[in-house]
Amino acid sequence: MKQLERVVSSIPEGADITYVCDGVYSTDGELADLPAICACLRPRGAKILVDDSHGCGVLGRNPDSEQPLGYGGGGVVKYFGLDYAENNIIYAGQLSKAFNSPGGFVGCARETDEKFGILNLAKNSNTLVFTGPICTAGLSSAKTTLDLNAAEGDLQRKRLLEATLGFCEGLKALECPHTYHGFPIVNIYWTPVQVCAEVYRELMSARQGAFQRGVITTPMWYPI
Template identity: 35%
Template sequence: MEKTKDLFKKCIDFTLADEVKAQGVYPFFHPIDETEGPVVSFGGKRMVMAGSNNYLGLTAEPKVKQASIDAIKKYGTSCSGSRYMTGTVKLHNELEEKLADFFEKERCLLFSTGYQTGQGIIPTLVQRGEYIVADRDNHASLVAASIMAQGAGAIQVRYNHNNMADLERVLQSIPEAAARLIVSDGVFSVSGEIVDLSGLVALAKKYNARILIDDAHAVGVIGRGGRGTPSEFDLVDDVDMIMGTFSKTFGSLGGYVVGDRSVINYIKHNAASLIFSASPTPASVAAVLASLEIIKDQPELTEKLIANTDYVRQGLLKAGFTLMPSRTAIVTVLIADQMKTLIFWKKLFDAGVYVNAFIRPGVMPGHEALRTSFMATHEKEHLDKVIMEFETIGRELGVI
């Protein structure tokens, strides 16, 4: 009889992380001692944070911190239950109303993370025999949500990244009677590139598809008053559902979707990731409420963010780096070699600049990159340091 295979053999055989650690260039899970936003400290050493999604710097904003503290005093540290049951406090409903209003949609629904938001929307709406039409570069959470939907009989078809001719080819291949949802990031998370929303909306109309845009990296960055991608293109009414996260511009934790009343009501009463998971903590929700007021009252923060990012982008281009196409708060430097990416990351880290290393499985071989992202609260001296260290190390490693 054949011997039963050990489930854990794959774990014992997984040596990549240990090998990278042994070479002293492991770029993940480094604990920050303290953070002010644009500057953080590691083991007592101060560093420029150039890899956070805290785009408007709101995690360090006193009003946002105070709102969380006040909410803890009033409601405690957790709701200890799902929104569906005993886990709704007034703050949840207040935030849903204010976000629906901000994003100019009828209704909003909160989730406990952005990741769970996709898991709540896609498998709930796209059912057996119905189609998910997805950009190949969509965020991993949307990919996971589609896999879940496929497990229940939905069909996924993918089109080449932001390629409207390929999207049309894919839409034409779907049986005419089948319901379909086009899913795309608004601002792509690795590159910072913006979706061709005009093209996507035109095709959705032509082929009777509904649209879901994940605007995690767009809010506070693009669009009227930081309202994101549909607003940037003046197409809010043409995008059926807009989802996002609170873990970036909103300086908190959680996710949301906005859309028509009937759609949000259906998701609210059927989404497993909402019904079977505890609601966002009062502290998280209160932080978002405070952040939302700041986003509305201080549009100059978005202007500063874009100016900061443009400044770094121009500096790195002038130094000779190859950047991925972006005009958002993400500047991704292509290195195209795994080991060189890790060494570059470590040298930046040692020089006091903290960025993100993207290697497999995050990106395909040949697309290894250093992803930087900026905040409205970065000062010129921080940005100059980032450019200067990139240039010095880039020359040393022969990248430029």
């Protein structure tokens, strides 16, 4: 945050500032410190673009001891209880993570759109203009998962967290070095390369058995 504060202080007053960040950093599961980011940028009227592809559908409003990930699955902005309009937040992401569907989204508060023309810019971007439409099956998949989120999302998020914590306990029992930041992404560290290769084979072999028990595992390998 100190680096961000230094950069912001070096920008002339009245300049147009746009800050871009992930809501959840995909490789380690650490959440962006959005409250601090907003507090730093709000006085300058900056736009804050949050890519919450991993947080949407997993994080939600009013986290507590019963539901540490929050309720509703509305994403990292809701998780921190921030106001979209007050902080000029532009919220974007994909449906390919928690919702297992093609497509993405971008949105903001009406006041932010009226001030900056965000949605008009998005509708006329080359990315959208030159992209083919989502197939009907993809739209149906997205609608179904959104309906499931509304009906039973909090229960599934609770199960997800329990499975993640159980996984971390197993890693501790194996004395396997790992990091966990409260979000269901776990980093595991192995050396040498031969051990990594053996673990890779074991995990890939275990995926089918885990799937049959209702657990989908999606390991991500070096150098990603």
